[in-house]
Amino acid sequence: MTEVASTVVYEVLGRRAQDLDQPIIDYIVNVLADEDFDFGVEGEGAFDAIGELLVDSGCVTDHSECRSVCNKLSDKFGKHGLVKAKPTVRSLAAPLRMYDGMDEEEVPKKKPEVMDGPVLSERDRMKLERRKRKDERQREAEYQMHLAEMEAAKAGMPVVCINHDGNVSGPVVKDIHMENFNISVGGRDLIVDGSVTLSFGRHYGLVGRNGTGKTTFLRYMAMHAIAGIPKNCQILHVEQEVVGDDTSALQCVLNTDIERTQLFEEEIHLLALQRELDIDGATENSKEELTGGIDKNAIAQRLEEIYKRLEFIDAYSAESRAASILAGLSFSTEMQKRPTKTFSGGWRMRIALARALFIEPDMLLLDEPTNHLDLHAVLWLETYLVKWPKTFIVVSHAREFLNTVVTDILHLQGQKLTTYKGNYDIFERTREEQLKNQQKAFESNERSRAHMQTFIDKFRYNAKRASLVQSRIKALDRMGYVDEVINDPDYKFEFPTPD
Numbered sequence: 287m288t289e290v291a292s293t294v295v296y297e298v299l300g301r302r303a304q305d306l307d308q309p310i311i312d313y314i315v316n317v318l319a320d321e322d323f324d325f326g327v328e329g330e331g332a333f334d335a336i337g338e339l340l341v342d343s344g345c346v347t348d349h350s351e352c353r354s355v356c357n358k359l360s361d362k363f364g365k366h367g368l369v370k371a372k373p374t375v376r377s378l379a380a381p382l383r384m385y386d387g388m389d390e391e392e393v394p395k396k397k398p399e400v401m402d403g404p405v406l407s408e409r410d411r412m413k414l415e416r417r418k419r420k421d422e423r424q425r426e427a428e429y430q431m432h433l434a435e436m437e438a439a440k441a442g443m444p445v446v447c448i449n450h451d452g453n454v455s456g457p458v459v460k461d462i463h464m465e466n467f468n469i470s471v472g473g474r475d476l477i478v479d480g481s482v483t484l485s486f487g488r489h490y491g492l493v494g495r496n497g498t499g500k501t502t503f504l505r506y507m508a509m510h511a512i513a514g515i516p517k518n519c520q521i522l523h524v525e526q527e528v529v530g531d532d533t534s535a536l537q538c539v540l541n542t543d544i545e546r547t548q549l550f551e552e553e554i555h556l557l558a559l560q561r562e563l564d565i566d567g568a569t570e571n572s573k574e575e576l577t578g579g580i581d582k583n584a585i586a587q588r589l590e591e592i593y594k595r596l597e598f599i600d601a602y603s604a605e606s607r608a609a610s611i612l613a614g615l616s617f618s619t620e621m622q623k624r625p626t627k628t629f630s631g632g633w634r635m636r637i638a639l640a641r642a643l644f645i646e647p648d649m650l651l652l653d654e655p656t657n658h659l660d661l662h663a664v665l666w667l668e669t670y671l672v673k674w675p676k677t678f679i680v681v682s683h684a685r686e687f688l689n690t691v692v693t694d695i696l697h698l699q700g701q702k703l704t705t706y707k708g709n710y711d712i713f714e715r716t717r718e719e720q721l722k723n724q725q726k727a728f729e730s731n732e733r734s735r736a737h738m739q740t741f742i743d744k745f746r747y748n749a750k751r752a753s754l755v756q757s758r759i760k761a762l763d764r765m766g767y768v769d770e771v772i773n774d775p776d777y778k779f780e781f782p783t784p785d
């Protein structure tokens with residue numbers, strides 16, 4: 287019935303329908319299609335019900351055009367057999383109560399009145415302030431506990447290093463589907479019922495207001511703490527600077543290739559043995575002691591295997607690759623040879639970034655990588671990431687950087703993650719358009735609801751309008767709500783005065 291009613295409404299309104307918002311049209315159709323609706327004589331009932339709405343919305347120019355439209359509607363509805371025969375009029379023996387026979391839920395609820403709270407005394411205000419500060423301290427303590435738990439969990443995880451043979455522990459997983467997951471910190475829900483698919487080779491920019499949980503999401507991913515992340519997927523989250531010690535910056539990067547380092551160490555050891563065996567003066571017994579029973583042939587054979595493997599894993603070009611990454615991040619040749627302990631935190635962060643780029647994990651997670659970089663390094667990193675062959679997620683507030691390096695945007699808002707195709711500018715435009723439409727739909731929905739509510743309130747106790755009021759109540763119920771546009775609040779810092 288509603289379908290035919292909708293066709294009739296569009297037919298009668300014609301071009302006028304183009305200027306009407308969808309919720310208003312839906313409302314008109316619902317009211318007129320209601321089986322209890324009374325069109326009255328020459329569409330008088332329709333005029334009463336939707337006349338004001340048609341005039342207010344600008345669909346008709348004045349009341350006389352409105353009457354003619356309502357008349358036509360009544361006529362057409364009648365022709366399509368959509369008008370019910372008028373019930374015989376009878377006088378009421380007893381007063382009619384509007385809510386009789388209605389479900390409790392259908393009874394329109396009155397909005398709770400907003401009451402102004404009592405004015406706080408200075409003492410109460412101080413008390414509240416103290417309570418607030420106490421809560422803050424508790425939140426900070428809970429957050430520190432969360433960080434400690436994360437650290438402990440990370441320490442128990444396998445070290446992310448260069449994996450020359452691909453995934454030996456299972457088939458290579460390309461896309462990652464994380465479904466219906468929740469993340470909360472210190473009792474605060476950051477992501478509720480989140481679902482994300484990360485396609486292999488795409489570059490994601492993770493954006494959202496401060497404090498919404500971007501870093502925490504990356505941490506959970508790095509710990510494989512979200513269902514749907516394959517165990518054999520190597521995820522590296524560049525979060526902390528490298529620990530400073532006597533290792534040179536270059537060696538620190540090279541050490542992430544554990545197999546290469548081990549093969550070189552074994553080679554050095556075997557070559558030393560070979561030299562010992564070649565010394566003429568050594569007795570057979572002392573030679574045996576040195577080599578643990580391995581003869582010269584076995585050593586030569588093992589060395590051959592080592593050289594083949596080193597060749598296979600590109601071990602000889604690794605140093606120049608590592609050096610070029612460090613150079614890109616503004617380390618001069620002299621700096622690359624310096625022990626990591628001689629660098630500041632910012633520069634050690636760059637070494638951590640260089641290590642991650644050198645490892646090339648299946649999934650790279652970068653949190654504000656440009657924060658520690660100079661312009662030259664930022665430009666170099668942009669070029670490097672554009673060509674990155676695998677998947678990465680980067681959190682950054684640098685618009686130009688995001689525009690250059692990402693192919694998709696992950697937006698964390700309202701405890702949900704949404705994916706948008708395209709760079710940051712495209713995301714911003716799409717989002718603006720979406721918000722505008724949502725706001726428009728919200729306002730139009732509110733307008734229609736308010737209009738219906740006014741009618742209901744006005745004629746609630748009017749027995750003659752009972753059926754109209756009922757149909758409005760039903761229509762109001764069917765109409766539903768459009769969400770209002772709500773932005774996540776910015777994280778606010780407060781520096782309390784000491785007690």
Ligand SMILES: Nc1ncnc2c1ncn2[C@@H]1O[C@H](COP(=O)(O)OP(=O)(O)OP(=O)(O)O)[C@@H](O)[C@H]1O
Nearest residue numbers: 425426429471474495496497498499500501502503
């Ligand atoms: N130092 C802190 N003390 C207490 N709670 C914190 C602290 N840092 C973060 N949190 C809590 O964890 C939530 C998520 O923080 P997280 O760092 O993951 O957000 P974010 O989106 O990465 O923010 P930002 O962009 O500011 O880094 C915060 O809203 C806050 O509730």
